Amino acid sequence: MNIVDIIDKKRLNKELSKDEIEYSINGYLDGSIKDYQISSLLMAIVLNGMTDEETINLTDVMLKSGDILSLKEINGIIVDKHSTGGVGDKVTLVLGPLLASLGIKIAKMSGKGLGHTGGTIDKLESIKGFNTNLSKEQFIKQVNDINIAIISQSGNLVPADKKIYALRDVTGTVSSIPLIASSIMSKKIASAADIIIIDVKVGSGALLKDLKSAKELSNLMIKIGKHYNKTIICIITNMDEPLGYNIGNSLEVEEAIETLKGKGPKDLVDVVLTLSSIVLEKVERISIEEAKEKLENNLENGKAYQKFLEFVDMQGGDINSLKVSNKIVSVKSNKSGYINKIDALKLGELAKLLGAGRQTLDDKIDYEVGIVLNKKVGDYVEKDEELLKLYLGDKDIDMSLALECFEIEKINKGKNELILDIIK
Numbered sequence: 001m002n003i004v005d006i007i008d009k010k011r012l013n014k015e016l017s018k019d020e021i022e023y024s025i026n027g028y029l030d031g032s033i034k035d036y037q038i039s040s041l042l043m044a045i046v047l048n049g050m051t052d053e054e055t056i057n058l059t060d061v062m063l064k065s066g067d068i069l070s071l072k073e074i075n076g077i078i079v080d081k082h083s084t085g086g087v088g089d090k091v092t093l094v095l096g097p098l099l100a101s102l103g104i105k106i107a108k109m110s111g112k113g114l115g116h117t118g119g120t121i122d123k124l125e126s127i128k129g130f131n132t133n134l135s136k137e138q139f140i141k142q143v144n145d146i147n148i149a150i151i152s153q154s155g156n157l158v159p160a161d162k163k164i165y166a167l168r169d170v171t172g173t174v175s176s177i178p179l180i181a182s183s184i185m186s187k188k189i190a191s192a193a194d195i196i197i198i199d200v201k202v203g204s205g206a207l208l209k210d211l212k213s214a215k216e217l218s219n220l221m222i223k224i225g226k227h228y229n230k231t232i233i234c235i236i237t238n239m240d241e242p243l244g245y246n247i248g249n250s251l252e253v254e255e256a257i258e259t260l261k262g263k264g265p266k267d268l269v270d271v272v273l274t275l276s277s278i279v280l281e282k283v284e285r286i287s288i289e290e291a292k293e294k295l296e297n298n299l300e301n302g303k304a305y306q307k308f309l310e311f312v313d314m315q316g317g318d319i320n321s322l323k324v325s326n327k328i329v330s331v332k333s334n335k336s337g338y339i340n341k342i343d344a345l346k347l348g349e350l351a352k353l354l355g356a357g358r359q360t361l362d363d364k365i366d367y368e369v370g371i372v373l374n375k376k377v378g379d380y381v382e383k384d385e386e387l388l389k390l391y392l393g394d395k396d397i398d399m400s401l402a403l404e405c406f407e408i409e410k411i412n413k414g415k416n417e418l419i420l421d422i423i424k
Helices: 003-011 018-030 035-048 052-063 091-100 120-124 136-146 159-169 177-190 211-227 249-260 266-284 288-300 303-314 344-354
Strands: 078-083 105-110 148-152 195-202 231-238 328-332 337-342 370-373 386-391 406-409 419-423
Touching (some): 003 018, 003 035, 018 052, 018 159, 052 177, 052 211, 078 177, 091 120, 091 288, 091 303, 105 136, 120 249, 136 148, 148 303, 159 177, 177 211, 195 266, 211 231, 211 419, 249 266, 249 370, 266 288, 266 419, 288 303, 344 370
Antiparallel strands (some): 337 406
16 A cells, blocks of 8 residues: 555545555654645545545544543533634634533634634634643643633644644645544544534635535534534534624734623624524523523623633633734725625735734744724725724735725625524
């Protein structure tokens, strides 16, 4: 068996055996198979896809490439949440503490930014001192003590995915349903949660561009979950425009804090409440209406925010250290009209150019840079009125790129539908 034959087989759109997948992944892990070879295999998968059986086998190989957490010491039903990635997506930063404030156990393993989308770990690491590398014992103790802990893919948990995840980011192999499904599910199953709720983003700013693909991914992840006796719930949400107003690591933490204080933007709050209501309904066996009321109360009464502060403090973070760039440029509209489109992908790429994301594996993120929108789709804007602010770092960019993200017309086409489907 050799990697060139396996690449050729997938290039010819033939189904790989589990042994061939195992040989490829384990060979990449031990260094006998090189970056350029696994990149070729990944590209063949992107172009030709995988069968459900291949995807389950890939998930299993990656899952078993390292340790699998045993969380039996955690008292109660364990919940994990994942997003397939979007622009301005700070849902986890709000949903985690909110559910934890109601006694739900949130044990989450997250990744860093991939492509133009931001990662939860990058956002948390914008808080000085925040430790995402807890030991298993610390992780379990913290979830038992305060109901929430979020860690990075550290130690020997799913090392194959960690290595491949980073390579996909810089080789144009991010957008593949089998690769996305196996990456997400290997991490989620390794982290041993009982209920896994997945926010499947779809639209210009998401990895998936159309509803059909989002449904395909959702059904595939649910099928993989059933293979491992896990409860998977997928909520498909719109990512044609950024979620909320802030894009960039520290800026998104700031917006999450405002939301936890009961002052968040409507679209972000709606997504958080939709996801968290479903979790609370399932765990506490109450109605969606009762669940939503409980959640709204804890956003209003400060309990969710206090849980966030406790969570940050327990993982060594200094919330007062949070900084954003003081080099701010206002971008104004060149005409009057209704905003009918805000291209989330272009804004995500612009944020990456500013330094908020990675261009290569070795890039360092600038946590302080980013974008703050002043308008959303459906709003009216006057000529010379501010559309957004750019929080700049050391990198020079063409300011006209920001204007290209907006479609402004005389006729109002209305707002985007936010929650597109719920698949269980």
